[in-house]
Amino acid sequence: MIYELLYPLSTKFGWASSFNVLRYTPFRAIMATLTAMLLCFILAPWFIRTLQTKQIGQVVRDEGPESHKIKAGTPTMGGALILLAVLVPTALWADVQNVFVVATAAVTAGYGLIGYIDDRLKIQGSNSRGLPGRYKLLGQTLIGGAAIGYLYLGSARVPSNWVDIRTRLSVPFLAFEKHPIDLPLWLYVVFAVFVVVATSNAVNLTDGLDGLAIGPVMINAGTYMVWAYIAGSVLFGRPLAGYLDIAGIPEMAELSVFGAAVIGAGIGFLWYNTYPAQVFMGDVGSLSLGGGLGMLAVLTKNELLSVLLGGVFVLEAVSVITQVVSFKLFGKRVFLMAPIHHHFEKKGWPEPRIIVRFWIVSILLALLALSSLKLR
Helix, strand or coil, X not given: CHHHHHHHHHHCCHHHHHHHHHHCHHHHHHHHHHHHHHHHHHHHHHHHHHHHHCCCECCCCCCCCHHHHHHCCCECCCHHHHHHHHHHHHHHHCCCCCHHHHHHHHHHHHHHHHHHHHHHHHHHHCCCCCCCHHHHHHHHHHHHHHHHHHHXXXXXXXXXXXXXXXXXXXXXXXXXXXCCEECCHHHHHHHHHHHHHHHHHHHHHXXXXXXXXXXXXXXXXXXXXXXXXXXXXXXXXXXXXHXXXXXXXXXXXXXXXXXXXXXXXXXXXXXXXXXXXCCCCHHHHHXXXXXHHHHHHHHCCCCCHHHHHCHHHHHHHHHHHHHHHHHHHHCCCCCCCCCHHHHHHHCCCCHHHHHHHHHHHHHHHHHHHHHHHCCC
């Protein structure tokens, strides 16, 4: 919005020449980060007090670790603040006419609404079940499908050079061709929706310890931010994407502003969510952030690489699936408790140790993912 309103003035009026800085994506990404951080820092104390006043507190599962009983009643639904701190800076500093930004923000907001309904049902019903899983999946699929369908089937504003690669998949660390797998349009749309829904639910499963999910979310968002910026950058008159053998879509650079807003909101929220947490993000935060990351993976053409980059989320989801399948088929549990972060709790690891080690793993995976920039 600021970009749309002020940047055109820089070419019309001499006194507005300083607004020319808005044409630079890194400047707007930095401002989005700072704006998101400030929103969290300023609003969080009031937000937490309001949650406490309205008795909107965490409902702990009966079968959860004993150490979590003390967390019952801690204000939850802090993800609503994250959502605000992501969407407002994105609207202020990104190009709001950019179809990639609009679709990503829409999915983030829509998944946040699903998470809000889920959290409210948990609180009102004083149980940890909330919205039935089939309804959550249905809502996620419809919202993700609408956004992906708009981009792939109904939008005339999609860049023409993006159309050429939109249904193609790149295979990380294989250098023989940029995007060797070309799927039929209908199959790719189904696959893309699956990536978005799966990422959202994987982040949701990871959100079980103080600050555990928000760390990898910021790391993933930062990696996609770099990718999006490179995709739209020109260095010494040559597209940087061409040099690094990735999809070069100038319009994709605007997604780096969204990624920067996620980082800023994450930092601001982590100030209050770090162990011992003063507030939890709830499903309104984890589902929306996961949906946003899923859209970034699809739109930056990193659908397969997202399995590596989001390895912490994948591990959490796989541990739950493995536990359920093993128990139903063989009557045995593979882990002491799933998701896997609870397994380590049961083994006696202190909560901060689990959190920091998962962050470290996420950083290593992000570096490994970035190393594939030239290896493809």
